[in-house]
Amino acid sequence: MAEKTSTGNFFEDFTLGQTITHATPRTLTSGDAALYTALYGSRFAVQCADSFAQKIGYACAPLDDLLVFHTVFGKTVPDISLNAAANLGYADCRFVNPVYPGDTLSTTSEVIGLKENSSGRTGVVYVRSTGRNQHGGVVLEYVRWVMVNKRDPESPAPETVVPELPETVPAELLGSAVPPLQIEGYDTTLAGAPHRWGDYTPGERIDHFDGITIEEAEHQMATRLYQNTARVHFNQHSEKDGRFGRRLVYGGHVISMARALSFNGLANAFHITAINGGRHVGPVFAGDTIFAWSEVLAREEMEGRSDIGALRLRTVATKNRSCLDFPYKAGDATFDPSVVLDLDYWVVMPR
Amino acid sequence: MAEKTSTGNFFEDFTLGQTITHATPRTLTSGDAALYTALYGSRFAVQCADSFAQKIGYACAPLDDLLVFHTVFGKTVPDISLNAAANLGYADCRFVNPVYPGDTLSTTSEVIGLKENSSGRTGVVYVRSTGRNQHGGVVLEYVRWVMVNKRDPESPAPETVVPELPETVPAELLGSAVPPLQIEGYDTTLAGAPHRWGDYTPGERIDHFDGITIEEAEHQMATRLYQNTARVHFNQHSEKDGRFGRRLVYGGHVISMARALSFNGLANAFHITAINGGRHVGPVFAGDTIFAWSEVLAREEMEGRSDIGALRLRTVATKNRSCLDFPYKAGDATFDPSVVLDLDYWVVMPR
Amino acid sequence: MAEKTSTGNFFEDFTLGQTITHATPRTLTSGDAALYTALYGSRFAVQCADSFAQKIGYACAPLDDLLVFHTVFGKTVPDISLNAAANLGYADCRFVNPVYPGDTLSTTSEVIGLKENSSGRTGVVYVRSTGRNQHGGVVLEYVRWVMVNKRDPESPAPETVVPELPETVPAELLGSAVPPLQIEGYDTTLAGAPHRWGDYTPGERIDHFDGITIEEAEHQMATRLYQNTARVHFNQHSEKDGRFGRRLVYGGHVISMARALSFNGLANAFHITAINGGRHVGPVFAGDTIFAWSEVLAREEMEGRSDIGALRLRTVATKNRSCLDFPYKAGDATFDPSVVLDLDYWVVMPR
Structure with missing residues (x-):
């Protein structure tokens, strides 16, 4: 019987160069967009209003970038991370084309690195999805790279290959999901704030002020919407005896919450064009209240584009602690215990 | 940094005659309609079925009136009521045109009244949105009028202007969002009850019988769907030390729940055409069970319309108490402690 | 006043041969499909992706069969089962035509059997909907047949008529909702598993492995989405003094959860074509974690179809107990206390 039920891949099941076609292509619709709004309350005008998007040159309101991310990511879970001990990191994430309601997304992954851990019980798998x-x-x-359990600690280790990854996505690769814009049609009043690309300065820090409490039903509905099957998010019967004694909120849910909160201070950052890296610093559970703040890391022009410019941001999310005083690291390395997310990414803004 | 983060307007920031264009136009879709059904279970046939709506003359099923109200209202919150101490009332609310999936809504407000309170710490702002x-x-x-905190109690009071507002929307202004109907196509069996406009009598009271318990995830998802950013609905971390020790349910969520419950007894009241006034008499929290009853206050013909007539209703919602015996006021003025909503509005019904 | 409020039919209100047209036709849209995904996380490719469905011959992705079932069923509740003491069973359930986003569903029922119970307080009503x-x-x-309360125990019993019902829907009646398929376009990799119809053997048992915990907000939103008005699911104020002291999860919610879980092991069972019978063996409450396993009862060719074949399945759902060892009946008749659902149905799979 066991051969019909999938229990996911273990570290030994991955080989360098292997390509995996993930199951269940998914048509995203205005129904998914509405649910996304209900889950996070995001208010970026380009994604919320066909009329606003069309006035600047989109075919219609594109879907939220993170809805696209979570959908593409969710498909990889049954093959890549069902037996993961930890999600270690993301890099070189680029949004290449806009996604509109009615588009159908599917995902493939290539194994680009493998490294068994010294314990012999787990290994790190690097995939480009x-x-x-x-x-x-x-x-x-x-x-992304993930620490995956071995099925059998005695099985031999593969040759270690660790891919070289860019620390940041270079500016020349940004913005390809944004059509050429009639930027004079961009109405900052309707968008929610007067501050354009040129008004932000590297080093500037912005408290996003509000906090939102997460409920079990919310993160479960979100994570199922993305068809992410990681068990730790759904199964209280097993998690009550697990590491935390309860269900863990999908890290991507926290990213989306932080992004929605960041509207207050970054209202014209209408598109995430790349994610340089991200760490889920601490676990989040239902009942936790998420806050966020951002720092401008860099401001870059984009080749051939006078309509938009890029800002590199660090957005930090905390739980159960206001971000008025920008909590981050205590000393050089240790994060403030309230910090749950440290995300380094590029947004675009109208110039 | 503070200049990028909006913390909302205070009483001193409003001036008479000021016009505010609110952010984030919003395209409402069949996705929002589905969520609205999931949140309230509303069953009015005109809004639920394209075929039913088209048979009587609509282009397709229009969106629920209160979904439109909450969306338009939600946009005003970041500018008008982020620093409100209390929502005091509504008046002269008229639904002027139908809204269909795919329509994009935006909101402007004009300040039509200002009155500083004697304490010097707050003032009342009247806006027409x-x-x-x-x-x-x-x-x-x-x-609507809202009690808003002053930033600085020492700042001078503006000239007091209190607008004159109609106690009820007059019958000649009703019904403009209803296209001329082929009322012979209106099937009362499919609509759920045989009682038409002429079957209701002023003074008649109707218990809507059922009760529905509200959950945190539900009211949060609803309130985010409307992009209403009032903090008291979302932030348990701060509300645990606030007035009630917990998150407050958005008053509009209770209005929508009462309206959905009112289907049982008012199945053919397929459209709210105006709201004369409304008071959120008591706070509602997750875990409360909402019941409702209605009284027919008036029955009016509508000029030039033989298809539909108007009923003026009072709908009263209670928490954790059946409405079998129509709880309302104990004595002349004090509300029964179970009452949470007192809404005076006009619906239309087929004749 | 009472005549405006419906409190549902009692046993005396039903007569043999009576036909009931249920209220509120309902247009199902991509919004309902998105919510259905968020509620259950279902991953069958035909229902998830227009491109996948079109490649094999559908006009676009059809709506999930159980979304259709719950919608059609929900309409019957206000007329048939508002005063039910128990839902006793289902039989002869056939999915006859596909349903696509934009289709509007309505329901009629015919009373095909009546049998007063010996207590004189209740009776069984059989309806074909x-x-x-x-x-x-x-x-x-x-x-379905339901035990309905009598309004007055003294009222006379009707003549007993118990319809003859097929134990299973015969194979020649299956598959009519599936258009002729270009089965060579069916991509089992994208669908999630290599096992086709011919790979399953009667007697084979499959553990679906995962468990999902149900929250109050989830089952309430689902049940309202279906416009099912059964009070026991929504009203904590009355249920706290009821049989269980709490709200009961709609049995159909558990069926949908079990079906979604069954993807792991039955990924190519892309359509439920008939339900032979089903029993809700035990009550389910918020906080319960649902698991499921299936047994292949039969494998049948379908007349005139070389594209698909039928499998008869028993799917058993449990609460708070893994299905690794296939819990079912202890001895001949008594169910294992963890079992909450015993469903006997036909699916189709590509050959």
Whole structure:
């Protein structure tokens, strides 16, 4: 019987160069967009209003970038991380084409690195995952690495290959999901704030002020919407005896919450064009209240584009602690115990 | 940094005659309609079925009136009521044009009254808010007044102006969001009850019988769907030390729940055409069970319309108490402690 | 006043041969599909992706069969089972035509059996319910029987008529909701598993492995989405003094959860074509974690179809107990106390 039920891949099941076509292509619709709004309350005008998006040159309001990310990511879980002990990191994540309601997304992954841990019980798998639309066009690409359990600690270790990954996505690769814009049609009043790209300065820090409490039903509905099957988010019967005694909130849910909160202070950062790296610093549970703040790390022009410019941001999310005083690291390395997310990414803004 | 983060307007920031264009136009879709059904279980046939709506003359099923109200209202919160101490009332609310899936709504407000309170710490702001569709057509107009904190109790008081507001929306202004109907196509069996406009009598009281318990995840998802950013609904971390020790349910969520419950007894009241006034008499929290009853206050013909007539209703919602015996006021003025909503509005019904 | 409020039918209100047209036709949209995904996380490719469905011959991704079932069923509740003491069973349930986003469903029921119980306080009502689309085409037909309270124990008993019902839907009636498929376009990798119809053997048992915990907000939103008004699911104020002291999860919610879980092991069982019978063996409450396993009862060819074949399955759902060892009955008749659902149905799979 066991051969019909999938219990996921173990470290030994991955080989360098292996390509995996993940199951269940998914048509995203205005229904998913509405649910996304209900889950996070995001208010970026380009994604919320067809009329606003069309006035600047989109076919209609594109779907939220993180809805696209979570959908593409969710498909990889049954093959890559069902037996993961930890999600270690993301890198080189680029949003390549816009996604509109009605588009169907599917995902493939390539194994680009393998490294057994010294314990012999786990290993790190590096995959480059690619999301494509129904026309075969790439919409999203990213690398993640995950610590995966071995089925058998005695099985031999593969040759160690650790891919070289860019610390940041270079500015020349940004913005490809944004069509050429009639930026004079961009109404900052309707968008929610007057501050354009040029108004932000590297080093500037912004408290996003509000806090939102997460409920079990919310993160479960979100994570199922993304068809992410990681068990730790759904099964209280087993988690009550697990590491935390309770269900863990999907890290991507926290990213989306922080992004929605960041509207207050970054209202014109209408598109995430790349994610340089991200760490889920601490676990989040239902009942936790998420706050966020951001720092401008860099401001870059984009080749051939006078309509938009790029800002590199660090957004930090905390739980159960206001971000008025920008909590981050205590000393050089240790995070403030309230910090749950440290995300380094590029947004675009109208110039 | 503070200049990028909005903390909302204080009483001193409002001036008479000021017009505010609120952020984030919002395209409402069949996705929002589905969520609205999931949140309240509303069963009015005109809003639930394209085929039913088309048979009587609509282009397709229009969106629920209160979904329109909450969306238009939600946009005003970041500018008008983020620093409100209390929502005091609504008046002169009229639904002017139908809203269909795919329409994009935006809101402007005009400050029509200001009155500092004797304490010097707060003042009342009166605004007339107007929701428009992507063609500039008015879909909704209403007045509300809110008690807003002053930033500085020492700042001087503005001249007191209190607008004159109609006690009820007059019958000649009703019904403009209802296209001329082929009322012979209206099937009362499919609509759920045989009682038409002429079957209701002023003074008649109707218990809507059922009760529905509200959960935190539900009211949070609803309130985010409307992009209403009032903090008291979302932030348990701060509310645990606040007035109630917990999150407060958005008053509009209770209005929508009462309206959905009112289907049992008012199945053919397929459209709210105006709200004369409303008071949130008591706070509602997750875990409370909402019941409702209605009284027919008036029955009016509508000029030039033989298809539909108007009923003026009072709908009273209670928490944790059946409405079998129509709880309302104990004596002349004090509400029964179970009462949470007292809403005076006009519906239309087929004749 | 009482005549406006419906409190549902009692046993005396039903007569043999009576036909009931249920209220509130309902247009199902991509919004409902998105919510369905968020509620259960279902991953069958045909229902998830337009491109996948079109490649094998559907007009676009059809709606999930159980979303159709719950919608058609929900309409019957206000007329049939508002005063039910127990839902006793289902039989002869057939999915006759596919349902696509934009279709509007309505339901009629015929009373095909009546039997007063010996206590004189209740009776069993048998109804055949039929769901139709906006063109009048039948999409779903099923029989259910319910124990309904009498209004007055003294009222006379009707003549006893118990309909003869098929133990299983015969193979020649299966598959009519599946258009002729270009089965060579069916990609088992994208669908999630290599096992086709011929790979399953009667007697084979499959553990679906995962467990999902149900929250109050989730089952309430689901049940309202289906416009099912059974009070026991929604009203904590009255249920706290009821049989269980708390709200009961709609049995259909558990069926949908078990079906979604069954993807792991039955990924190519892309359509439920008939339900032979089902029993809700035990009550389910918020906080319970649902697991499921299935047994293949039969494998049948379908007349005139070389594209698909039928499998008869028993799917058993448990609460708070893994299904690794296939819990079912202890001895001949008594169910294991963890079992909450015993469902006997036909699915189709590509050959």
